[in-house]
Amino acid sequence: MDISDEVRAAHRRELLAFLEDGIYLDEIRAIINHNRRRLIVDISHLHSYGDDIGARILRNPSDYLQSFNDAATEIANRIDPRYLKQGEQLLVGFQGPFVSRRVTPRDLLSEYIGSMVCVHGIVTKCSLVRPKVVKSVHFCPTTGNFTTREYRDITSNMGLPTGSVYPTRDENGNLLVTEYGLCKYKDHQTLSMQEVPENSAPGQLPRTVDVIVEDDLVDACKPGDRVAIVGIYKALPGKSKGSVNGVFRTVLIANNVSLLNKEANAPIYSPDDISNIKR
Numbered sequence: 001m002d003i004s005d006e007v008r009a010a011h012r013r014e015l016l017a018f019l020e021d022g023i024y025l026d027e028i029r030a031i032i033n034h035n036r037r038r039l040i041v042d043i044s045h046l047h048s049y050g051d052d053i054g055a056r057i058l059r060n061p062s063d064y065l066q067s068f069n070d071a072a073t074e075i076a077n078r079i080d081p082r083y084l085k086q087g088e089q090l091l092v093g094f095q096g097p098f099v100s101r102r103v104t105p106r107d108l109l110s111e112y113i114g115s116m117v118c119v120h121g122i123v124t125k126c127s128l129v130r131p132k133v134v135k136s137v138h139f140c141p142t143t144g145n146f147t148t149r150e151y152r153d154i155t156s157n158m159g160l161p162t163g164s165v166y167p168t169r170d171e172n173g174n175l176l177v178t179e180y181g182l183c184k185y186k187d188h189q190t191l192s193m194q195e196v197p198e199n200s201a202p203g204q205l206p207r208t209v210d211v212i213v214e215d216d217l218v219d220a221c222k223p224g225d226r227v228a229i230v231g232i233y234k235a236l237p238g239k240s241k242g243s244v245n246g247v248f249r250t251v252l253i254a255n256n257v258s259l260l261n262k263e264a265n266a267p268i269y270s271p272d273d274i275s276n277i278k279r
Contacts, residue, residue: 011067043096093256131185
């Protein structure tokens, strides 16, 4: 359910106060200096800030994520007005101790739908990086006017989903020509993540989950990498012969991708162990 503009503005003011009160002003300055696009917020800082804001974001992240992006973007524009182009945003991701929400693909059940989780696993498949249209621009040769249209799907955190059909005529019936060079796109990629083999249940195949990564998170990992991905677990309606049935497929909409140390779980050998192995 989409929230009202008043509630979204209240969330934005609350999160703006959080960013101005802690260490994240320096973090945003570092992001600007290194020309990055994503601010990583530790969830433990939100818990310690008070007012139950950390728990609220974990339970209903879709209500807060766009407000968080708006607050971070306002601070970035205040520090350096030339850093972001018109329409661009400073994105926000999360890390830290997710405790009961740190799960594997096998643990992702319906109770986590709509909440934020941290999923550990191994990447098994990556799609190609493709452009996803965000805003289209159309020119009318008859009137000489430009019209724009924004697009959102069910994975968006801002507003309700829109249709995906390009307009071909304006309100007066005049033909429109799409100006592809003026349209705005963002990078889009899908991953398949599987639970690590050593943690799989005996005698059962490893479970997998589909992950959607966009913008600066594309190509952040490759097949074979062990990763911890933080994101919103969402259910997408499935279609059967044109009608929506009661079975939903689920995906993880990522906001942070962290590579795990491949040597973390490797055994540690002492010099005596190595000499015994060589015998």
